[in-house]
Amino acid sequence: LPLSCRVSSGINAEWPLRPGDYIQYIDYELKLDKLKHDRIKKLGSNNISEGAKFKNVQRIHFLFQKSLEKYKKDTHLWIKYINFCKSRKSSRSLGIAYTNALKHNPEADHLWVLSAKNELELNKNISSARSLFHQALKFNKDSIKLWIEYFRLEVLHVEKLAKRRKFLESCDHPDLSNSQSFFDYKIAKIVFNKAIEAQSLSQSILQAFVDVAKKAPESKSLLLYIFEMSLKKESGDIDIWLSLAEYTLLTLQEKGKCISIIETAAKVLPSLSTLEKILRFSHKHQTILGQPLLPNHTLLALCMESHSFKSVEGAISFLTTLHDLGYTGVMEKFLAKCIFEYPSSPEFRMFKVQFTITSLEYLAETVSKFPDNSLMLEAYLKVAAFELDYPEFRKLLTDLLKRGVCNKYVGTLMEVMYSSEEDMKSIRDTVATFSVSNTLSEDDLYTLVNLEVHEGNLVQASKLFVNLCETYSTPRNWKRYIQFCSHHHPTELSTVVWKAKLRFTESEIF
Secondary structure, three states: OOHHHHHHHHHHHOOOOOHHHHHHHHHHHHHHHHHHHHHHHHHOOOOOOHHHHOHHHHHHHHHHHHHHHHOOOOHHHHHHHHHHHHHOOOHHHHHHHHHHHHHHOOOOHHHHHHHHHHHHHOOOOHHHHHHHHHHHHHHOOOOHHHHHHHHHHHHHHHHHHHHHHHHHHHOOOOOOHHHHHHHHOHHHHHHHHHHHHHOOOOHHHHHHHHHHHHOOOOOHHHHHHHHHHHHHHOOOOHHHHHHHHHHHHHOOOOHHHHHHHHHHHHHHOOOHHHHHHHHHHHHHHHHHHOOOOOOHHHHHHHHHHOOOOOOHHHHHHHHHHHHHOOOHHHHHHHHHHHHHHOOOOHHHHHHHHHHOOOOHHHHHHHHHHOOOOHHHHHHHHHHHHHHOOHHHHHHHHHHHHHOOOOHHHHHHHHHHHHHOOOOHHHHHHHHHHHHOOOOOOHHHHHHHHHHHHHHOOHHHHHHHHHHHHHHOOOHHHHHHHHHHHHHHOHHHHHHHHHHHHHHOOHHHHO
């Protein structure tokens, strides 16, 4: 059946229909009505009766009403009907539509907002609009959207009164001082107070109210009131403090007051996370203003007054922020405080090694305090290799190896000795001295093999390969041994391959 027949049958005989069927048919009737009006306008016919002109409109109203009787909870369908009533200026039907929509969907906050907006803009009735918001908030007290829109309504109402007052003053109207109370935003302030009582205040909610208030005329007192009440309710939220500081700096252009707010926030919330946000705020507005917002001595004072190191990781994160934002002087002094207060924590010393210029003596002292810290040891050896001559550096490495501090650097020592043209006998003796109490690692053994091969000591290299494959019997090492034999000892190749096949499959070796 055609769509119109199916819908008509469904209306008259309870034919099972979905909301989409009604919407399709209504869209069809709307297009038909538009086409009809376009043709009448094009032909310029004046013989069409008023009833004929609006027959389609009546049918569309009928279709909407029938569909909404069956699907009272379909807010999308209600909004479509409301928009249709507005487009046809059917004020009576529009009022009934809003009433029925809210009656069946009291939890739909966007319908309440639309209805209040209709009362204010079309009916010019602020009292009815307020009454609608009061009813809406009884059903949806936790809806922040309703609170913000109610606040917006009061701000817009004051804005209209301000325009009206300005116009009357330009017409030499008698004294209007009695109406001055309207411009104090008293009702808007009450709405904001009730909103933050009903809601847990967050930065996003505060920003929504601030954005509305900024558009109001002479909104300085309203904005200051919003920030003041927000801080009374949520003084533990640093984001709210920084929002107030930003407003003071950019809108009121009071830099001194802005700094005072930041200092107060740091004292009220003495934590490293607070200081980190303050640093980022200062850096952001330094870029905007073209000059430092907070001088280094102020930042340093705030850092030194903070005693709430919840964790070493938090302090390191804060130091990293100082470094990334370019506060090098503040970072070095704060780092000195951290090292003094936490002498047993290697993390701060490691941070100093990574991000500041440190002497070899300081690194030696740090390594002696934290011998198991491989990163610190690596930094120490890098600086030592650059600053010390070869005999001193060799002696340093040898001493550390004997103490068992840096066992993994045996290969480094061998390479240093070989690059300094020491003979292989000296290298072997040094390695032998170390291997008395320690087992050479796989990489160190292979480094020694390569040095022997490079010097042409193939017999010695073959012995080392045997030791390597016995100590670290892996497919990789046996494959290396087979390659060595194929190039330098072909006579031993078959024996080595046979031994390797006893341990591993051919796919692992070849």
